[in-house]
Amino acid sequence: MSDRPDDICPRPDFSPLPQGTQPTSPPIHLASVYRCEEPEQARAILAGEQAGYVYSRDGHPNADQLAAKCRELHGAARAAICGSGMSALSAALLALVRQGDHLVVSNQLYGQSAHLLTNEAARLGIESTVVDTCDLSATVAAFRPRTKLVVVETITNPLLRVCDVRALAELAHSKGAKLLVDNTFAGPTVCRPIELGADLVLESLTKFMSGHSDVLLGLLCGREEAFERVPGVIRAWGLTGGPFDCWLALRGLSTLAVRAERACHNALQLAGHLATRKLAAVHYPGLPSHQDHEVARRQFLGQFGTTVTFTLEGGLEAARRFILAAKDIPFCPSLGDVSTTLSHPASTSHRRLPAAKREKLGIFDGTIRLSVGIESIEAIVRSLDEGLAARS
Numbered sequence: 001m002s003d004r005p006d007d008i009c010p011r012p013d014f015s016p017l018p019q020g021t022q023p024t025s026p027p028i029h030l031a032s033v034y035r036c037e038e039p040e041q042a043r044a045i046l047a048g049e050q051a052g053y054v055y056s057r058d059g060h061p062n063a064d065q066l067a068a069k070c071r072e073l074h075g076a077a078r079a080a081i082c083g084s085g086m087s088a089l090s091a092a093l094l095a096l097v098r099q100g101d102h103l104v105v106s107n108q109l110y111g112q113s114a115h116l117l118t119n120e121a122a123r124l125g126i127e128s129t130v131v132d133t134c135d136l137s138a139t140v141a142a143f144r145p146r147t148k149l150v151v152v153e154t155i156t157n158p159l160l161r162v163c164d165v166r167a168l169a170e171l172a173h174s175k176g177a178k179l180l181v182d183n184t185f186a187g188p189t190v191c192r193p194i195e196l197g198a199d200l201v202l203e204s205l206t207k208f209m210s211g212h213s214d215v216l217l218g219l220l221c222g223r224e225e226a227f228e229r230v231p232g233v234i235r236a237w238g239l240t241g242g243p244f245d246c247w248l249a250l251r252g253l254s255t256l257a258v259r260a261e262r263a264c265h266n267a268l269q270l271a272g273h274l275a276t277r278k279l280a281a282v283h284y285p286g287l288p289s290h291q292d293h294e295v296a297r298r299q300f301l302g303q304f305g306t307t308v309t310f311t312l313e314g315g316l317e318a319a320r321r322f323i324l325a326a327k328d329i330p331f332c333p334s335l336g337d338v339s340t341t342l343s344h345p346a347s348t349s350h351r352r353l354p355a356a357k358r359e360k361l362g363i364f365d366g367t368i369r370l371s372v373g374i375e376s377i378e379a380i381v382r383s384l385d386e387g388l389a390a391r392s
């Protein structure tokens with residue numbers, strides 16, 4: 001046998017750490033495959049009869065650790081991690097409905113979610129009805145005999161509408177359908193939809209849950225009955241998230257409670273401040289003037305989220321001036337970072353909506369969405385006032 005160096009693939013040393021030595025941070029298991037001891041063990045693990053790992057698309061320790069934490073945060077029976085919020089939505093769709101079934105979909109969903117649940121679903125023979133789910137009687141009318149799934153968001157983008165999750169869950173169940181709530185804009189410190197009757201909860205962990213704009217992941221959690229097909233769908237359609245992202249997200253979750261407390265407090269203060277300025281509109285569910293404030297108070301856990309939206313008079317030109325002058329608030333069409341960012345829905349998330357339809361919802365060229373961070377409130381107000389001073 002040759003022992004030239006290029007005949008040998010160097011394998012790392014797997015000897016365990018010295019006894020009594022415990023790392024305080026979990027290891028990152030980047031391995032895509034695990035060594036099996038013998039055929040029966042491999043078979044039993046792959047069949048789900050025995051704990052363990054074989055191939056990381058089927059599951060890996062970092063995803064399981066993150067899923068366990070999220071399950072606990074939501075009081076869910078089951079949880080799974082997917083490679084993005086959109087892949088978590090795909091998993092829910094593929095697990096719960098089939099050709100010929102029908103969806104009832106909120107008219108204010110995240111753009112890609114709306115596209116997936118209408119156009120992409122239609123290609124698979126799954127029809128959908130888009131409706132204002134804050135209007136309960138309109139939602140009742142949207143049901144069909146084969147309605148299997150209702151999809152809403154806890155707090156919508158960018159007008160921060162809040163629908164009545166408890167009432168929608170009761171309605172869905174009375175019709176033999178399930179309720180899926182996208183809780184991305186709230187997170188489990190603001191709202192736990194499963195406690196309100198939702199069957200499945202989806203979150204883009206990319207946003208506030210991870211909190212540092214350096215991860216792309218999604219969460220799907222829920223009740224046992226709704227989850228039956230989910231793990232198999234994630235494996236078959238290849239929707240698993242990667243170990244390093246899971247590790248980063250779990251690290252982000254360790255500060256979730258303090259980040260949420262600070263950012264939600266900042267958002268409330270900021271909304272109050274904006275309400276005193278000359279603006280066409282200010283939206284925040286924590287303000288008594290918000291149309292869904294009562295529902296939000298009833299179903300939220302004492303916080304109202306980290307997003308504040310307002311509309312400048314003066315349309316696109318005013319928005320442009322504001323964005324250029326508020327130079328300490330980066331224009332980033334995402335949300336949930338530790339630092340405050342802003343977005344301009346008319347040119348980003350809602351650019352595909354015809355202006356008339358967009359304005360009917362209440363989203364104008366002068367509408368700005370703030371994702372409020374954990375800086376001092378004085379610093380945020382200062383940056384914002386710099387922008388407002390330049391608007392005309």
Ligand SMILES: *Cc1c(COP(=O)(O)O)cnc(C)c1O
Binds near residue numbers: 207
């Ligand atoms: C970002 C987002 C998604 C999609 O999540 P990704 O992680 O970007 O795939 C879904 N729903 C809402 C409300 C979002 O904000």
